[in-house]
Amino acid sequence: MEHVGIAGAGLVGRLMAWRLLREGCRVTLFDKNDRHSRDNAGLTAAAMLAPYSEVVRGERIVFDLGRASLETWPRWLAELEADTGEAVFYRRQGSLIVAHPRDEADLERFERQLRHKVVPQPGAVERVGPDRLAALEPQLAGRFRHGLFLRDEGQLANDQLFAALERALLGKGCDWREGVRVERVEPGCLVTGRGPQRFDTVVDARGLGLRAEDRRLRGVRGEVLWVEAPEVSLDRPVRLMHPRYQLYIAPRPGNLYIIGATEIESDDLGPLTVRSGLELMSALYSVHPGFGEARVVHTRAHCRPAFMDNLPRIESGEGRMRVNGLYRHGYLTAPALLEDALGLLAGKPAGEAAYPELVHGGA
Ligand SMILES: Cc1cc2nc3c(=O)[nH]c(=O)nc-3n(C[C@H](O)[C@H](O)[C@H](O)COP(=O)(O)OP(=O)(O)OC[C@H]3O[C@@H](n4cnc5c(N)ncnc54)[C@H](O)[C@@H]3O)c2cc1C
Incomplete structure (x- = not known):
């Protein structure tokens, strides 16, 4: 053996x-x-x-x-x-990308770049308007005019x-x-x-x-927050177009959400900085005010190993x-x-x- x-x-x-x-x-x-x-x-x-x-x-x-x-x-x-004998949480219900009105041009550019890079399977990349968006994530109804639904994406x-x-x-x-x-x-x-x-x-x-x-090999620093938000109910990962990086909100069982992630060219393994925390949290609050009452359960930072x-x-x-x-x-x-x-x-x-x-x- x-x-x-x-x-x-x-x-x-x-x-x-x-x-x-x-x-x-x-x-x-x-x-x-x-x-x-x-x-x-x-x-x-x-x-x-x-x-x-x-x-x-x-x-x-x-x-x-x-x-x-x-x-x-x-x-x-x-x-x-x-x-x-134990199941690991795994979901494949797609993910949603949204943009505030001032960043809608970025969302359009994002979709153009995506379609330039790959030819999606039929229905895999769907531009959605207010009604479809509300059907996918009712709590985002009325908050965003447009979004992009990426049907095949998942999380674990x-x-x-x-x-x-x-x-x-x-x-x-x-x-x-x-x-x-x-x-x-x-x-x-x-x-x-x-x-x-x-x-x-x-x-x-x-x-x-x-x-x-x-x-x-280099490190690419990333910082995330875990929040518990009883007032928020999202079924799938939601990304927000953001001038510096895409903010993502990844739902986990028990009203927990992982909020991330910064992307900084640095080997620094130290804890979350105030600046990153402020940026992540203000972007998060702009997605849904219910996040205002969320509790920060913990913060994490590490570096992605990259060539x-x-x-x-x-x-x-x-x-x-x-x-x-x-x-x-x-x-x-x-x-x-x-x-x-x-x-x-x-x-x-x-x-x-x-x-x-x-x-x-x-x-
Ligand atoms: C903030 C952040 C968000 C991310 N989000 C995603 C995501 O959404 N989706 C995705 O696909 N990927 C994501 N990633 C990337 C993913 O986490 C990494 O690509 C992956 O963990 C790399 O795996 P690895 O085993 O190479 O390194 P690691 O998971 O870091 O494991 C390396 C292990 O080696 C051990 N080790 C190191 N040196 C030694 C030594 N000398 N002797 C013995 N042991 C040693 C360490 O203790 C560690 O346990 C994210 C990463 C970060 C930091």
Whole structure:
């Protein structure tokens, strides 16, 4: 049985570990933090699965990965439920983009750019007027004249996903080494403070943790707020066109909403700044006054791990693999990307990967 060592128990590391255990591998998983730590991008994210919204500023391949992953997530989550007995919140009811009258030109430009980048499936991108908008989200009735409904987009609850993966990993006998920093990743070997740990293959999934030794990687800071808003009822993620960034409101069970996210070229992992908090909250209040009475449950900030082209990379070499650079698209792209990574680990040639342009040599 193949024994795989994985460095990093964030989004990529946990998913890889779980899939490998399901394939019958032995897995030893290292993370510099304990398994309940929130010090990672994966638990800071809003976990929206939004290929159409993202393609406007992103690359076509991210859209393709996102579309494919939207098909894979339900299967993976059903398998995870079978492994753990618990369902992870996952919804695919589309998302809505709205703009205040002064920003309506931005919304039109956004739609033009979207249609220039991809040819949407029939009905996948719908310009909506006041009546349709009110039917989709009754609480936004009368507040916006126009919107864009992106029918195929979805979201999942990443805190539930992390917890379910933890249960599945422990249930399947994963050897989880908590609070152990991996200092170097060598072929078939993870070097920790306790010396070299040898495996048949190793996977480097340290996210931003790789930056200290690989300057191609950068952090893109993002800040989010979690609010509890009993007076607000939204069924699907809503984005607001905003001069500096798109504000999004991602509903979670229990009247909770994740509000995000700033996007700042910085490696700063410090807490939310007053300026960002003010910007996010004033934009939020402009969407629905009921948010005025919302309680801020917590704030989070972390950095998205990104290469200069903002594309993910699978770097594959003898006895080791690196998966990194998922930027703002970790949840959007992980299932499709990791199916390629898992195929390579199983010995499939790089040329047979579904996304060979993301596979590179020399990990
Ligand atoms: C504010 C924000 C909002 C986001 N929103 C979305 C969204 O809506 N949709 C979406 O698809 N994506 C979103 N993302 C992006 C997504 O979170 C990331 O792409 C994804 O988490 C990257 O996964 P990763 O496993 O590479 O990194 P991480 O999830 O950060 O995991 C890396 C892990 O490696 C560990 N580690 C680091 N260094 C070491 C070391 N030396 N030794 C051992 N362990 C180490 C860390 O402790 C951590 O557990 C968002 C990100 C942010 C910050």
